[in-house]
Amino acid sequence: MKQSDLSNLVQPFHVMELVKHANALEAQGKPVIHLSIGEPDFPMPEPVQQALIKAVADNKTRYTAALGLPELREAISTYYRTAFQVTVPARQIVITSGASTALMYACLALINPGQEVMLADPGYPCNKTFVQMAGGIPRFVQTREENNFQPSWDELNQNWKPQTAGVLLASPNNPTGTQLSSSDMKEIVQEVAHRDGFTIVDEIYQSLCYDNTAQSVLQITGAPCAQWPLVVINSFSKYFGMTGLRLGWMVVPDALAPAIERLAQNLSICPNTPAQWAALACFQDDTLKICEQRRQIFKARRDFMMQSLPLAGIEIQSTPDSAFYIYAKAPFDSERYCKELLEKALVCAVPGKDFSEHRGTTMMRFSYANSMENLELAVERIRRFNSQT
Amino acid sequence: MKQSDLSNLVQPFHVMELVKHANALEAQGKPVIHLSIGEPDFPMPEPVQQALIKAVADNKTRYTAALGLPELREAISTYYRTAFQVTVPARQIVITSGASTALMYACLALINPGQEVMLADPGYPCNKTFVQMAGGIPRFVQTREENNFQPSWDELNQNWKPQTAGVLLASPNNPTGTQLSSSDMKEIVQEVAHRDGFTIVDEIYQSLCYDNTAQSVLQITGAPCAQWPLVVINSFSKYFGMTGLRLGWMVVPDALAPAIERLAQNLSICPNTPAQWAALACFQDDTLKICEQRRQIFKARRDFMMQSLPLAGIEIQSTPDSAFYIYAKAPFDSERYCKELLEKALVCAVPGKDFSEHRGTTMMRFSYANSMENLELAVERIRRFNSQT
Numbered sequence: 001m002k003q004s005d006l007s008n009l010v011q012p013f014h015v016m017e018l019v020k021h022a023n024a025l026e027a028q029g030k031p032v033i034h035l036s037i038g039e040p041d042f043p044m045p046e047p048v049q050q051a052l053i054k055a056v057a058d059n060k061t062r063y064t065a066a067l068g069l070p071e072l073r074e075a076i077s078t079y080y081r082t083a084f085q086v087t088v089p090a091r092q093i094v095i096t097s098g099a100s101t102a103l104m105y106a107c108l109a110l111i112n113p114g115q116e117v118m119l120a121d122p123g124y125p126c127n128k129t130f131v132q133m134a135g136g137i138p139r140f141v142q143t144r145e146e147n148n149f150q151p152s153w154d155e156l157n158q159n160w161k162p163q164t165a166g167v168l169l170a171s172p173n174n175p176t177g178t179q180l181s182s183s184d185m186k187e188i189v190q191e192v193a194h195r196d197g198f199t200i201v202d203e204i205y206q207s208l209c210y211d212n213t214a215q216s217v218l219q220i221t222g223a224p225c226a227q228w229p230l231v232v233i234n235s236f237s238k239y240f241g242m243t244g245l246r247l248g249w250m251v252v253p254d255a256l257a258p259a260i261e262r263l264a265q266n267l268s269i270c271p272n273t274p275a276q277w278a279a280l281a282c283f284q285d286d287t288l289k290i291c292e293q294r295r296q297i298f299k300a301r302r303d304f305m306m307q308s309l310p311l312a313g314i315e316i317q318s319t320p321d322s323a324f325y326i327y328a329k330a331p332f333d334s335e336r337y338c339k340e341l342l343e344k345a346l347v348c349a350v351p352g353k354d355f356s357e358h359r360g361t362t363m364m365r366f367s368y369a370n371s372m373e374n375l376e377l378a379v380e381r382i383r384r385f386n387s388q389t
Numbered sequence: 390m391k392q393s394d395l396s397n398l399v400q401p402f403h404v405m406e407l408v409k410h411a412n413a414l415e416a417q418g419k420p421v422i423h424l425s426i427g428e429p430d431f432p433m434p435e436p437v438q439q440a441l442i443k444a445v446a447d448n449k450t451r452y453t454a455a456l457g458l459p460e461l462r463e464a465i466s467t468y469y470r471t472a473f474q475v476t477v478p479a480r481q482i483v484i485t486s487g488a489s490t491a492l493m494y495a496c497l498a499l500i501n502p503g504q505e506v507m508l509a510d511p512g513y514p515c516n517k518t519f520v521q522m523a524g525g526i527p528r529f530v531q532t533r534e535e536n537n538f539q540p541s542w543d544e545l546n547q548n549w550k551p552q553t554a555g556v557l558l559a560s561p562n563n564p565t566g567t568q569l570s571s572s573d574m575k576e577i578v579q580e581v582a583h584r585d586g587f588t589i590v591d592e593i594y595q596s597l598c599y600d601n602t603a604q605s606v607l608q609i610t611g612a613p614c615a616q617w618p619l620v621v622i623n624s625f626s627k628y629f630g631m632t633g634l635r636l637g638w639m640v641v642p643d644a645l646a647p648a649i650e651r652l653a654q655n656l657s658i659c660p661n662t663p664a665q666w667a668a669l670a671c672f673q674d675d676t677l678k679i680c681e682q683r684r685q686i687f688k689a690r691r692d693f694m695m696q697s698l699p700l701a702g703i704e705i706q707s708t709p710d711s712a713f714y715i716y717a718k719a720p721f722d723s724e725r726y727c728k729e730l731l732e733k734a735l736v737c738a739v740p741g742k743d744f745s746e747h748r749g750t751t752m753m754r755f756s757y758a759n760s761m762e763n764l765e766l767a768v769e770r771i772r773r774f775n776s777q778t
Contacts, residue, residue, distance in 0.1 A: 001618045002554075002585060004523065007498040007648035010655055043448040052445050052663070059432040061633045097486050097635065100657050108522060109396040113502060129655035133497060134393065135524055165391075196391060229390045244450045244662030246486065259396035266399055266518035268489055272661045273633030274441070 010129050015350045018338060022348040032342070033378040035349040035366045038174065039243045040324070045282075045290040048242065052278035060277050066264040068095025068249070069276045075283050076249055083207075086218045094250045094260050097271045099204045099235040102250035103130040103168075104267075106231045109259045110198045111136035115165035120151045122327065122356035122363070124174045124202070136165065140357050145317035148178035149327065153187045166198035166229070171217070172205040175355045175365035176327040177302075177320030179209065186220045193229050204235040204248070207291070209322035210299040218251065228253065236275075238323070239291055240282045245275040298324055301368040301375055308379045309366065313386030326366045327352075331386055334364040345385035347378045399518050404739045407727060411737040421731070422767040424738040424755045427563065428632045429713070434671075434679040437631065441667035449666050455653040457484025457638070458665045464672050465638055472596075475607045483639045483649050484668075486660045488593045488624040491639035492519045492557075493656075495620045498648045499587045500525035504554035509540045511716065511745035511752070513563045513591070525554065529746050534706035537567035538716065542576045555587035555618070560606070561594040564744045564754035565716040566691075566709030568598065575609045582618050593624040593637070596680070598711035599688040607640060617642065625664075627712070628680055629671045634664040687713055690757040690764055697768045698755065702775030715755040716741075720775055723753040734774035736767045 015036065022032045043049070055061075067073070073090040080088040096102040103126070111117060113135025119127050121140035128138035141159050143149045156167055167188065171180040180188070185201075192199045199217075207214040221228045235248035252260050264270070281287055305326055310316060315329040330337040334351035342348050352363035368375055404425065411421045432438070444450075456462070462479040469477040485491040492515070500506060502524025508516050510529035517527035530548050532538045545556060556577065560569040569577070578588045588606075596603040610617045624637035641649050653659075670676055694715055699705060704718040719726040723740035731737050741752035757764055 001587070001642055001644045002499070003645065003648050004498055004501050006501075006523070007652065010648070010651045012647075012651045013654050016654075039452055044445075044450045049445055049448070049450075053442050056433075056438055056441050056445070059438075061433045061438075061631065063428055063632050097661075098658060104656060109393055110391070112393050112395075113524060126655040133522075133656065134395070135502060198390070242450065243452050244659070246657070246659070246661050253390055255390045256392065258401075259392050259399070262399045262401045263396065265402050265405075266515040267493060267522065268635070269487060270633070270635070272486075272635050272664065274663075275661065 006132060009132050011125065013125065014353045018342065018348065018350060022342055025342070025346065030346055032346045032348055033374050033381070034370060035347060035368065035378055037367050037369050039369060040238060040241050040294070041369045041371065042241050042294055044241050045287045047281045047284055047287045048240065048278050051281035052274055055274040055277035061273055064270045064273050064276060066268065066270050067261055068271055072276050072279055075280055079283050080216070080218065083214070084216050084219055086216060086222070088218060088251055092251050092254060092257065094252060094257070094264065095271050095276060096248045096250060097268060098237065098246040099202065099233050099248035100126070101268060102233045102248050103127070103200070103202070104133065105260050105263050106200050106233065106250065107131055107134040107136065108263055109256055110231070111165050114163065116161060116163050117165055118156055118159055118167045120149070120169060120173065121358055122149055122175055122352065124170060125354040127168055131168070139164070142358050148318045149173065149176040150178055150180045150184065152184055153191050156188060157191065160195060164197060166200065167192050168200045168202070170202035172209060172322035174205065174323055175325050175352070176318055177323040177325040178318055179322055182215065182220055185217055189217060189221055189228065189230055198229045198231065200231045200233065202233045204233065205238050205323040206234060207239040208295060208298060208324065210302055211321040231256070236279050236282060239295070240279070240287070241291070241294070242275070242279065245272065245278070247271055247275045247279055298368070301372060304372065304375060305366065305368050305379070309382070312379050312383035314382065324367055324369045326368070327363055328366060329362060330364040331389065333361050335361065338364055340389070341382065341385055345381040347381050395521060398521050400514065402514065403742045407731065407737065407739060411731055414731070414735065419735055421735045421737055422763050422770070423759060424736060424757065424767055426756050426758050428758060429627060429630050429683070430758045430760065431630050431683055433630050434676045436670045436673055436676045437629065437667050440670035441663055444663040444666035450662055453659045453662050453665060455657065455659055456650055457660055461665050461668055464669055468672050469605070469607065472603070473605050473608055475605065475611070477607060477640055481640050481643060481646060483641060483646070483653065484660050484665060485637045485639060486657060487626065487635040488591065488622050488637035489515070490657060491622045491637050492516070492589070492591070493522065494649050494652045495589050495622065495639060496520055496523040496525065497652055498645060499620070500554050503552065505550060505552050506554055507545055507548055507556045509538070509558060509562065510747055511538060511564055511741065513559060514743040516557055520557070528553070531747055537707045538562065538565040539567055539569045539573065541573055542580050545577060546580065549584060553586060555589065556581050557589045557591070559591035561598060561711035563594065563712055564714050564741070565707055566712040566714040567707055568711055571604065571609055574606055578606060578610055578617065578619055587618040587620065589620045589622065591622045593622060594627050594712040595623060596628040597684060597687060597713065599684070599691055600710040620645070625668050625671060628684070629668070629676070630683070631664070631668065634661065634667065636660055636664045636668055687757070690761060693761065693764060694755065694757050694768070698771070701768050701772035703771065713756055713758045715757065716752055717755060718751060719753040720778065722750050724750065727753055729778070730771065730774055734770040736770050
């Protein structure tokens, strides 16, 4: 059966092989500790859970508008005002089936086949696929440890070509858990705009940050109006703990909104309806209090991991201040190291291959979306394993 | 802001203007009757609703495998065996965020930029967009009334070109509510395969049929193994009444499954998790009994509309035996007719523009996803309106 070129271009998650291996070991009764997961280990906050149940009980299960529930778009607008002191009109907010669908709409609306889009290396593995599905060519820009693995405008500028359409950034980033500074972000968005390009900023880990208050590129630029060719991607998955609900949102310039609406009508009809009603509860005080408590727990884990992993023989070159990841140097070839760490020490952390063209074999990612008890046990296992190799 | 060529290619739903107009009239207190809606007027069946609530209460809200819950893939496999007497292994079944996402995966996996895909005219407006998003060129094949607006192999064959990649069909079709005969379907799938092309068959209205037992192209071809380059699209939206849950599935040949898995991992992560658990309840006897009762109600409405619309001055040239649509000749220009029918008779039916290049101005669509009481009232209003114009 003939398959498209794209279907051959799209990479599998190489980490899935390792995770399958881990699951097989667990099925044998082996107590594997997962430091591999890109998903909070907490259940959905109870007020959100209750709101979801109520929506279903009330038969709020029919199609909504393609751009999402007006009430939810308004609630997100209010959230930007209260939590980030920035004015984002509801008409610029689009509800999507997870950040994935938001990235898809953005890439389809902005990229022409053959155009290049710059991505930071390391980064979220699927970003290149969204570029490719639009016919674009992902161009990876190598980042430096001393810049927390985030690109500077100079580094992007050196890679800018006539066929470059724009830049896709993530701040905080996965796998590094690091952010762009406000000044770097501002420079990038401005300079890219001067070159008639677009900037897409993935902020799905926005409020999971530990050393500074959460920020948005929208605070830097103001609301994205005509002069800022800027699309912001966000999600209810991480901070609000709604991963399996597949709900996200995007902020788009007014000029782009009609194209996004057409894409949403045609490609999705609408996001999941009960999830949208439930998401309204995310902005209630009781939910925000739970999310803040969880952020504090993540912070304590981050602090523990940053202190104890180096003592266990893992070198960390950057300062992860957000998300729930630590990007670190593997003691030896990261694919082999992660495999042996799993088999011999029953700790499942993931090699760098999915996240980086340049550092795939040297770097690895630890997720601390696991209990402190398990993290302590895992670090001890890592220490013993490293001291034996 | 520069936008992609695709974003300009993608058409809005022209019908949305009419629906907005209808909503505005309703907001003024005018009792509009909607014969415009592509969504059952019943709530989700109660066992499915209860299963959804239970899944949420049980915190089944985390990511699932990209291809969907193994339990649900197995349940669909069993459903094919019990309801359609056809063997479809679970490994060939992929759960998706509505049929929309299934169509997206199919088109991305099978179409190369510049290739043509044949679509029946009239048809579901978004089909062309899925082809376009993959860089393909939709090629509409004109169908005939006397063939119930479904294409024959001869008609497709006349349009087959070196750059044709395959065919996308819907049976039952929207807006016509008509099916391909088994013999026509078999000939098409076989001949397309002989030309090394693919056939995608949308079966989302499969079990909503009234004159014959429900059928699947999979019964004709047997399970889609290597020799049948066939992808089948289905959905929990229509027969199972789960529209806003955005859950569908596709059946793919073994050879295509790895590509679909890579696309699903990268572009979606997974479908909505509670919806997947809830969908398991669709195949219980109590749910199937409710769905069968609803099918009988739809059948009675179809019979009423087919009998009474012609008496009200609406000419129907085909025999809709499925879905909940009647595709009919507008007494005059369909856009103008539908607008006047709404304004003067408070009946909202939709013009043909979204569904057809060739018959956009002559034809229109009535949906009977409304109560018999409302249908009776609507037909009387139509009769009076037609007798006055």
